[in-house]
Amino acid sequence: MTHIVEMKGMNKYFGKLHVLKNIDLTVEPGEVVVIIGASGSGKSTLIRCVNGLEEYESGKLVVDGQTLAPKGGNQKALTEIRKEVGMVFQQFNLFPHLTVKRNIMLAPMKVKDNSQVVANATAERLLNRVGIGNQADKYPSQLSGGQQQRVAIARALAMEPRLMLFDEPTSALDPEMIGEVLDVMRELAKEGMTMMVVTHEMGFAREVADRVIYIHEGQIVEQGKPDDVFDNPQNERTQAFLSRVLAH
Amino acid sequence: MEFQFQFDWQAAIDSIPFLLKGIPYTLLISFGGLLIGFVLGIIFGLLSINKKWFLRWPATAYIEIFRGTPILVQVLFIFYGLPDLIGSPINPLTAGIAAIALNSGAYISEVVRGGVQSIDKGQTEAGLSLGLSRTQTFWSIIWPQAFRRMIPPLGNQAIVSIKDTSLFSVIGVGELVRQGQIYIANTFTAFEVYFVVAILYLAITLSLSLILRLVERRGLASV
Numbered sequence: 343m344t345h346i347v348e349m350k351g352m353n354k355y356f357g358k359l360h361v362l363k364n365i366d367l368t369v370e371p372g373e374v375v376v377i378i379g380a381s382g383s384g385k386s387t388l389i390r391c392v393n394g395l396e397e398y399e400s401g402k403l404v405v406d407g408q409t410l411a412p413k414g415g416n417q418k419a420l421t422e423i424r425k426e427v428g429m430v431f432q433q434f435n436l437f438p439h440l441t442v443k444r445n446i447m448l449a450p451m452k453v454k455d456n457s458q459v460v461a462n463a464t465a466e467r468l469l470n471r472v473g474i475g476n477q478a479d480k481y482p483s484q485l486s487g488g489q490q491q492r493v494a495i496a497r498a499l500a501m502e503p504r505l506m507l508f509d510e511p512t513s514a515l516d517p518e519m520i521g522e523v524l525d526v527m528r529e530l531a532k533e534g535m536t537m538m539v540v541t542h543e544m545g546f547a548r549e550v551a552d553r554v555i556y557i558h559e560g561q562i563v564e565q566g567k568p569d570d571v572f573d574n575p576q577n578e579r580t581q582a583f584l585s586r587v588l589a590h
Numbered sequence: 591m592e593f594q595f596q597f598d599w600q601a602a603i604d605s606i607p608f609l610l611k612g613i614p615y616t617l618l619i620s621f622g623g624l625l626i627g628f629v630l631g632i633i634f635g636l637l638s639i640n641k642k643w644f645l646r647w648p649a650t651a652y653i654e655i656f657r658g659t660p661i662l663v664q665v666l667f668i669f670y671g672l673p674d675l676i677g678s679p680i681n682p683l684t685a686g687i688a689a690i691a692l693n694s695g696a697y698i699s700e701v702v703r704g705g706v707q708s709i710d711k712g713q714t715e716a717g718l719s720l721g722l723s724r725t726q727t728f729w730s731i732i733w734p735q736a737f738r739r740m741i742p743p744l745g746n747q748a749i750v751s752i753k754d755t756s757l758f759s760v761i762g763v764g765e766l767v768r769q770g771q772i773y774i775a776n777t778f779t780a781f782e783v784y785f786v787v788a789i790l791y792l793a794i795t796l797s798l799s800l801i802l803r804l805v806e807r808r809g810l811a812s813v
Binding site (some may be wrong): 393394395421424425427428429431433435436437438439448449452453497498501507 | 710716718720723735
């Protein structure tokens with residue numbers, strides 16, 4: 343079976359700063375991979391490479407059978423990959439000039455040439471699924487942070503992606519709204535969606551992840567089943583990181 | 591010698607019909623010029639933020655040249671200078687519209703650039719990540735948001751350009767000021783006539799401000 347994501351010896355620089363060092367990582371269909379690590383460790387950059395929001399300098403990256411060449415080469419593959427890979431951002435990035443429903447309908451109509459009727463039905467179904475079917479005609483600014491992030495998830499799902507990327511999806515939320523977003527993600531995982539999640543929510547990682555990856559200074563230091571990584575970390579950097587985040 | 595000035599209301603009122611004949615020219619030059627200027631502004635504003643230097647540099651040169659020289663010099667150059675180059679005269683109306691178009695186009699380019707650059711990078715990333723092309727992302731996500739932010743500075747530019755047309759009396763376009771000058775030459779009622787001219791400009795610019803405020807309120811209501 344082919345991997346949905348395959349990274350081999352991948353390197354990424356921001357100027358002179360070496361942000362991703364020789365990354366080897368594969369993700370299988372249906373797998374939920376949670377990436378943890380300190381701020382600035384390169385974990386967001388890693389998943390942003392998967393849909394080409396960041397270019398990388400050397401190595402190999404194959405997503406859904408399409409080879410994404412270094413330095414932004416192969417635009418055609420990039421276009422194909424983005425149709426198959428959904429992304430949810432820390433800051434939601436909803437389109438403020440469109441209603442909630444129009445936010446979700448935009449890509450299916452523009453990219454997949456869905457008719458308005460079909461796109462509308464998809465939007466309504468997805469909004470119900472994330473529990474905000476009654477907010478369809480509001481504008482994003484009229485919604486709470488948790489609701490906005492659920493719209494963002496619905497918007498990504500409308501393209502029927504084969505892989506979902508989550509870049510710290512709960513980091514910009516008030517504490518009381520984190521749960522409702524994690525619930526939606528948990529459901530999604532249960533239904534078999536392939537997911538790569540960057541998060542600081544260790545409880546979620548332990549419960550939902552098939553595999554936890556710890557990144558330190560641009561390198562994958564440790565990976566494994568959540569229970570193994572959390573209860574019995576092998577690398578001393580992982581131990582130090584976990585003792586800091588799990589202490590409180 | 592005793593001198594007493596009295597505002598001659600009758601003279602002011604009498605001048606109105608003759609002055610009003612200038613209004614269509616003032617409006618035609620302003621709005622004709624601004625319409626073309628808006629198109630130029632979109633084109634050169636977007637080129638000025640293009641990644642490719644050979645698109646960016648000519649756009650920047652255009653903007654700097656037309657912002658950095660007086661519009662009076664520009665219109666004189668077009669009306670008196672350009673015919674030497676192209677070998678046929680240019681009528682004053684065309685010269686006036688061209689000057690407003692080129693001049694406002696340079697300023698509107700900056701308005702467009704500022705508006706587009708003010709939109710958060712996350713909006714582009716969200717569009718691209720959904721599979722939209724760069725062009726689709728720009729026109730269906732970035733531009734509608736940027737345009738709303740551009741309305742106030744565009745209104746400002748429209749008011750500036752309307753007033754700039756008053757300079758075109760020097761090339762003999764029968765706009766508002768030119769009509770005033772002709773009228774005064776016969777009646778010697780400069781104070782009254784220029785007073786009415788000023789009021790007429792104010793009437794145009796205030797109506798525009800009012801319309802823009804309504805448009806702005808409606809446009810912003812949804813964001």
